[in-house]
Amino acid sequence: MTIRQYIEQLKTSKDLNQNTDLENSVAKIxxxxxxxxxxFENQKLNPEILSKIEQILNLIFIKEENTNSCFANSEEVRSEYKQSFKIFDLLDYVNAFTHSSFYKESHQISIGTETTFFWEMVKIGSDLRKSEK
Structure with missing residues (x-):
């Protein structure tokens, strides 16, 4: 799946059954x-928003899709040890968030300081993406 296809899928995603864990977590952010x-602005990530997300999470954004320069950024590493995130991580986070009632009411996506929560949301968003294919 390309980034463009993923973004289009986000815009047209179906309303799924409410996920209680998702709802409870989102409400606390x-x-x-x-x-x-x-x-996105001009079909690129908005640098101001991206910079703010990096600061809040204290993670580094890696632009390249297939960059895995050290074991600390491997998919197999527990989330509390990850030091960076990629575009699909951010899109999976957004995907999970757009399925919450908070988003449906406010049309806002929130980023909190808890990296553990960020990675939990990435996992939920990834699972949703795979189930919506």
Whole structure:
């Protein structure tokens, strides 16, 4: 799946059954908020939003899709040890968030400081993406 296809899927995703864990987690987030349509500008990631996400999570954004320069960034490493994230991680996070009732009411995506929560949401979003194919 390409990034463009994923973004189109996000825009047209079906309303799935509510995930109680997702709802409870999203309700607790207090942090930076942005609208999904502002995440990209001129078909590129908005650098201001991306920079803010990096600061809040204290993670480095890796632009290259197939970069895995050290074991600390491997998919097999527990989330609390990961030091970076990629575009599909961010899109999976957004995907999970867009399935919450908070998003449906506010049309805002929140990023909190808990990296563990970020990676949990990435996992939920990834699972949703795979189930919507």
């Amino acid at each position: 207090e942090g930076f908020q942005f609208r999904m349509e502002n995440l």
